[in-house]
Amino acid sequence: MLQTAIERPRVPLIKFPERTPLDQRFPLLETLKTMVIPKREEQKVIEKDDGVVLQSLSELPPRFRRQEISEEEIAYIERGGPE
Numbered sequence: 001m002l003q004t005a006i007e008r009p010r011v012p013l014i015k016f017p018e019r020t021p022l023d024q025r026f027p028l029l030e031t032l033k034t035m036v037i038p039k040r041e042e043q044k045v046i047e048k049d050d051g052v053v054l055q056s057l058s059e060l061p062p063r064f065r066r067q068e069i070s071e072e073e074i075a076y077i078e079r080g081g082p083e
Contacts, residue, residue: 023029057065069077076082
């Protein structure tokens, strides 16, 4: 004997609190949207706490610089892996 399922309205198990709009929770949001972010070219001067100023990343000590990639590695990457 088959029993048919009685359809009941779905009741969510989790009840979420009422959310206020973002502009009421974060009044500075509109100000942040209108702020002008400097382009990458304008961010060349790097200043540290002890007063040392670096004009570019090439002035970093060698241990902090990006490692150079050999021509063999470049070719390997461009072809997508082993032959």
